[in-house]
Amino acid sequence: MFSGLNFYLNIAWVYTIICWxxxxxxxxxxxxxxxxxxxxxPNPISLIVPILLYVxxxxxRTESGDTWYYIHDFDIVEPDGIISxxxxxxxxxxxxxxxxxxxTNDVHHLMMITAIVSLVPVLFxxxxxxxxxxxxxxxxMATGYFGLSMNGIRQYMATGVLMFGTRFLFSEKKSSIFKYxxxxxxxxxxxxxxxxMLFVFIFARRKAWKPSSFMLMFLSIIGLALFxxxxxxxxxxxxxxxxxxxxQNGWFTNGQEHGxxxxxxxxxxxxxxxxxxxxxxxxxxxxxGDVLINIGFxxxxxxxxxxxxxxxxxxxxxxxxxxxxLLAWVVYNGVPxxxxxxxxxxxxxxxxxxxxxxxxxxxxxxxxxxxxxxxFF
Numbered sequence: 265m266f267s268g269l270n271f272y273l274n275i276a277w278v279y280t281i282i283c284w285x286x287x288x289x290x291x292x293x294x295x296x297x298x299x300x301x302x303x304x305x306p307n308p309i310s311l312i313v314p315i316l317l318y319v320x321x322x323x324x325r326t327e328s329g330d331t332w333y334y335i336h337d338f339d340i341v342e343p344d345g346i347i348s349x350x351x352x353x354x355x356x357x358x359x360x361x362x363x364x365x366x367x368t369n370d371v372h373h374l375m376m377i378t379a380i381v382s383l384v385p386v387l388f389x390x391x392x393x394x395x396x397x398x399x400x401x402x403x404x405m406a407t408g409y410f411g412l413s414m415n416g417i418r419q420y421m422a423t424g425v426l427m428f429g430t431r432f433l434f435s436e437k438k439s440s441i442f443k444y445x446x447x448x449x450x451x452x453x454x455x456x457x458x459x460x461m462l463f464v465f466i467f468a469r470r471k472a473w474k475p476s477s478f479m480l481m482f483l484s485i486i487g488l489a490l491f492x493x494x495x496x497x498x499x500x501x502x503x504x505x506x507x508x509x510x511x512q513n514g515w516f517t518n519g520q521e522h523g524x525x526x527x528x529x530x531x532x533x534x535x536x537x538x539x540x541x542x543x544x545x546x547x548x549x550x551x552x553g554d555v556l557i558n559i560g561f562x563x564x565x566x567x568x569x570x571x572x573x574x575x576x577x578x579x580x581x582x583x584x585x586x587x588x589x590l591l592a593w594v595v596y597n598g599v600p601x602x603x604x605x606x607x608x609x610x611x612x613x614x615x616x617x618x619x620x621x622x623x624x625x626x627x628x629x630x631x632x633x634x635x636x637x638x639x640f641f
Contacts, residue, residue, distance in 0.1 A: 272321075272629035273411075279317040280405040286310050287398035300434065301552055301593075303395035311391040314401055319383050320634070322414055323376030327630035329415020331375070338364075338371045353456035357418045372633065382413050382420040385427035386585050393430070393552075399592040399608065406615035407591075408622030409584050415625050416578060422454035423582050426461055433465060434552045441465060461582055464562055472557035473543070484565035491572050524570040524577050531618060532564045532580075535591040542598030549593070556590040559583055 290310035299305045325331055338361055347362045357378075364374045387404070394400035404410055413420045429447030432440040444465055451458035470476075539546050539557050546553045563583040570576035595611045596604055 270627060271635075272631075273626040275635070276321065276405060276410065276626050279314075279321070280402060280410075283310070283314040283317060284398055284402045286313050287396075287401045291396055291398055299391075299395065300393040300431070301395060301549055306391070306397050308391075310397060310401070311387060314387050314404075315384055318387070318410055319376075319379045322383060322410070323379035324372060324634040325375060325414060325629055325631050326371075328628050329412070329417075329625045331414055331417065334417055335371050335375075337361075338374060341365055343369060351453065353452050354418065354454065356453040357421065378417050378421055379413075381424045382417070383410075383424065385424040389427045389430050389585055390588060393434075394589050394592050396592060396596050399596060399611065400588050402612060403588045403592060403615060406612075406619045407584065407588060408619060408625075409588070411622060411625035412581075413625075414629070416581065419455045419457065419578060419581050422451040422458045423585070425451040425454060426458065426582055427585065429461075433468070434555055436469075436551050457579060458582070460579060464559060464583070467562060468555045468558040469551075470554065470558060472546070472554040473540070477558060477561040480561055480565050481568070484568040488568055488572055491569075524567060524574045525621065526571055527618075527621070528577070529564065529567045529571060532560075532567045532587065535587065535594050536560045536564060538594040538598055539590065542594055545598045546594070548597070556586055556593075559586045560590055563587055 287306060287310040290307035291304075293307045294304035295307060297305045326335060341362075343366050347359065347366060349359060360377060361374055364370070364377070386409070387401075390400045390404060391397055426447060428450075429444045432444040432447065445462065448458055448461050448465075451461070467476075467480075536557065539553075539560070546557070549556070563580050563586075566576055566580045566583070570580070591611070595607045599607045
């Protein structure tokens with residue numbers, strides 16, 4: 265099992281099984297407090313263990329996804345005693361990189377910080393709002409979130425920051441938009457695409473199953489069909505974002521890059537379909553359930569567009585933790601009690617199979633300090 269190209273992928277799955285088992289045990293040893301959706305909060309050991317296993321593995325990597333390019337950029341810069349603190353979109357990561365360069369000059373410190381910012385807030389939000397949390401911690405791996413977090417580093421860091429705004433996203437207070445806007449601004453400092461979450465905030469905080477949600481899906485299909493016509497305007501707008509490089513390297517025009525597999529669209533639709541047939545049970549979640557369902561529609565619309573070019577799927581990164589929360593809830597709570605075990609098992613098996621399509625990040629994983637000899641001591 266622990267040999268060959270998939271060594272680190274196997275390690276990640278062993279960690280997931282450990283975290284999953286501990287989370288299941290912790291569900292039956294809950295704290296005396298309730299979670300964000302009124303569920304019994306599992307024993308905190310089920311949060312601490314994933315942090316201690318996933319974060320070091322991510323932070324000690326030297327290659328996975330586009331990590332090599334970030335490390336290369338770090339290595340070629342010589343310390344000059346100058347750190348730029350000019351506040352603008354996307355400045356936070358370069359600033360952190362410069363600080364590390366001028367202090368320790370050790371790229372592992374930089375990668376560890378990216379891992380902490382990217383993963384710890386997400387794991388905490390899954391712990392606080394998931395029911396059952398054990399299924400969410402499994403889906404954290406099986407939906408590809410852990411492996412893909414090592415690719416598109418700045419955007420996953422922005423996602424980590426955005427998780428601090430979850431309480432405002434789920435709040436029914438109208439004034440919460442101002443607090444959420446502050447969190448979005450902080451995320452914007454990591455990635456210029458973060459302000460899209462203000463649209464998500466406005467769109468999601470409505471009653472579920474409104475005609476506008478289905479209209480959004482319809483418009484995404486129309487946009488996909490007509491995208492070649494609007495491509496020039498789209499590329500011009502892209503130049504103003506952190507994705508500017510993609511507008512200049514020909515990815516949208518020379519046929520080098522293709523769209524996401526349509527299977528991913530179907531997978532993103534699973535929790536929406538289950539929630540639709542479980543509408544009466546979804547009412548238990550109240551306002552939070554409406555928000556999660558509406559986010560599910562936005563997530564699926566983004567993936568429809570991503571079948572034109574996979575770069576659109578990057579925007580769905582911000583929504584992925586909420587997708588996991590919704591999916592875990594409807595699989596376990598949105599079905600008759602006698603069928604819970606069946607749905608739970610089917611979810612585990614199907615998403616394990618699905619994860620094999622998303623494992624390239626971990627298959628590319630290399631580390632010069634984390635089991636470098638690919639053996640246990």
